[in-house]
Amino acid sequence: MSDIEPVHVHVASSDVPLGQAPAGQRERIVTFYTLTFDSSRTVHQVLRPDPNRVIAYVQAGGANIVLARTKGDAQANTADATYSQPNGTLLPYGNTVPYPLATTSEVWAASAVYPAQLAVTVITEA
Numbered sequence: 001m002s003d004i005e006p007v008h009v010h011v012a013s014s015d016v017p018l019g020q021a022p023a024g025q026r027e028r029i030v031t032f033y034t035l036t037f038d039s040s041r042t043v044h045q046v047l048r049p050d051p052n053r054v055i056a057y058v059q060a061g062g063a064n065i066v067l068a069r070t071k072g073d074a075q076a077n078t079a080d081a082t083y084s085q086p087n088g089t090l091l092p093y094g095n096t097v098p099y100p101l102a103t104t105s106e107v108w109a110a111s112a113v114y115p116a117q118l119a120v121t122v123i124t125e126a
Contacts, residue, residue: 063116
């Protein structure tokens with residue numbers, strides 16, 4: 001068997017970048033706050049629109065809270081303390097697991113029973 005001589009190759013141009021390290025992961029920032037609902041403040045904006053938000057978590061305390069897409073939708077929930085037909089997502093206050101919100105849109109909340117609290121955790125990328 002004869003020896004095969006290697007062929008020399010020279011790439012003059014390519015669409016593939018050579019020797020470039022992958023881009024690093026963006027920094028993630030966590031923010032915590034609590035919103036309090038009472039007779040003078042029945043509706044809160046929980047989240048503002050944010051394209052950098054990765055996820056948010058909310059947890060109701062003291063009374064049930066309804067999450068809604070708009071302020072008007074949230075206000076519609078303040079008249080019915082039984083929440084027989086909530087205009088949004090009902091968060092029961094006895095739930096011990098935070099509720100995830102994987103959205104970059106705004107979110108509003110309302111409570112018709114007081115006092116109530118909404119614990120919020122927001123993770124964004126810088």
